[in-house]
Amino acid sequence: MKQSQLFLKTQKDFPKDEVAYNAKALTRANFIDKLMAGVHSYLPLGFRVRANVERIVREEMNALGSAEMLMPALHPKSVWEPTGRWEGLKKIMYRLQDDTGHEYGLGPTHEEIVADIARHIIFSYEDLPRSVYQIQTKFRNEPRAKSGLLRGREFSMKDLYSFHTDDESLNEFYERAKEAYKKVFKRMGLVAYVTEASGGDFSKQFSHEFMVETSAGEDEVMLCRECGFAQNREITTAKAGDECPSCKKGKLVSTTCVEVGNIFKLGTKFSAPIALKYKDAKGEEHPVVMGSYGIGIDRLVGTIVEVSHDDKGIIWPESVAPYKVHLLAVGAITPDLKKNAEELYTTLVAKGIEVLFDDREGVSAGEKFNDADLIGIPWRVVISGKTIEKGKFELKGRSEKEVKMVTEKELLDFFTKR
Ligand code: ATP
Ligand code: MG
Numbered sequence: 001m002k003q004s005q006l007f008l009k010t011q012k013d014f015p016k017d018e019v020a021y022n023a024k025a026l027t028r029a030n031f032i033d034k035l036m037a038g039v040h041s042y043l044p045l046g047f048r049v050r051a052n053v054e055r056i057v058r059e060e061m062n063a064l065g066s067a068e069m070l071m072p073a074l075h076p077k078s079v080w081e082p083t084g085r086w087e088g089l090k091k092i093m094y095r096l097q098d099d100t101g102h103e104y105g106l107g108p109t110h111e112e113i114v115a116d117i118a119r120h121i122i123f124s125y126e127d128l129p130r131s132v133y134q135i136q137t138k139f140r141n142e143p144r145a146k147s148g149l150l151r152g153r154e155f156s157m158k159d160l161y162s163f164h165t166d167d168e169s170l171n172e173f174y175e176r177a178k179e180a181y182k183k184v185f186k187r188m189g190l191v192a193y194v195t196e197a198s199g200g201d202f203s204k205q206f207s208h209e210f211m212v213e214t215s216a217g218e219d220e221v222m223l224c225r226e227c228g229f230a231q232n233r234e235i236t237t238a239k240a241g242d243e244c245p246s247c248k249k250g251k252l253v254s255t256t257c258v259e260v261g262n263i264f265k266l267g268t269k270f271s272a273p274i275a276l277k278y279k280d281a282k283g284e285e286h287p288v289v290m291g292s293y294g295i296g297i298d299r300l301v302g303t304i305v306e307v308s309h310d311d312k313g314i315i316w317p318e319s320v321a322p323y324k325v326h327l328l329a330v331g332a333i334t335p336d337l338k339k340n341a342e343e344l345y346t347t348l349v350a351k352g353i354e355v356l357f358d359d360r361e362g363v364s365a366g367e368k369f370n371d372a373d374l375i376g377i378p379w380r381v382v383i384s385g386k387t388i389e390k391g392k393f394e395l396k397g398r399s400e401k402e403v404k405m406v407t408e409k410e411l412l413d414f415f416t417k418r
Pocket of ligand 1: 155
């Protein structure tokens, strides 16, 4: 993509009305645009990062053996009534009424909807276990929507639901889902602690939250750095300095985290009220046992920015970066520089390498370098009158200090072998 053609205008300064770093940097670098608190547009660079995050999540959910589907955001009141959550979630559910008096909710989650669908699909033990997931827009009237992408009122979630005959089958799937989640976060360069937590709104049992350490988070976690044992402050009486109850070696520390994912054993909480049942081999009926598994897509984008930046801007891990290479043509854009830069750009693109090409004319080298650091693409390649003279290009990793001079062949080898 040529930067001169992109729907992009980086801002000179961080926005003054934002507190969270992800909101400041993503706005200034033009990845997102705030429509109102907790509601954002994704501009082209942000859209590509989000698509990469989604792709990693999809790959791991597919590998888990789950199939993707898509449920609606607009729900009738009737689907929320049997479980008591039309009342129970009234603080966070946006509600509407049409001119005939019918009431609707904008979905904050989809247990009721997926259980309703399952009544048309699951009848017998032979129909179990099953799991499905979606990546879909949720709506929640969040009172504290001021941390950029970390807490939206309209946000994208991957939500997966599993259906089982009994707890044993649920437990087996739950453990595999936990492993899949670990892979997802690791692939994005995040260290996520598997944290014991309460069932929250959804279940009375314990659940597991995937917590990433950052001062921008809203959760307090008791963590053992020795073995990674972690408990949400809300469910534990353990204090900082206590011996870790798991490894008995480390000491617990209190730390601030953001929850990027959450897995729940739901039991029959959502199946029993709507008679989602299956017949066992003897023909006896039982309620279906369910699990639910969430990952915050936008929250992940924001979290990556919170944990991976320096004083110049964002440092995207390669797996989610909007482009792999930021090609900068710097200095006076002479016909010769233009020709050489265009040729390199075309060659890189032809090799399947994702390139953002800063071909802007009348923009100083300093400004181009600053923009590149702010945007945070992993590899910067510079071409100028000077590099052409040497028959080489300048190559630098976003978090590296030193530039390397490389030939075109070395450059192509480097990127095609990564
Ligand atoms: P929190 O405790 O942070 O409010 P939650 O426990 O209500 O989150 P879940 O209902 O478990 O969240 O949703 C699953 C995942 O969706 C969360 O782990 C989080 O990553 C993401 N998520 C939840 N609420 C939001 C939000 N308002 N904005 C962005 N992502 C969210
Ligand atoms: Mg949660």
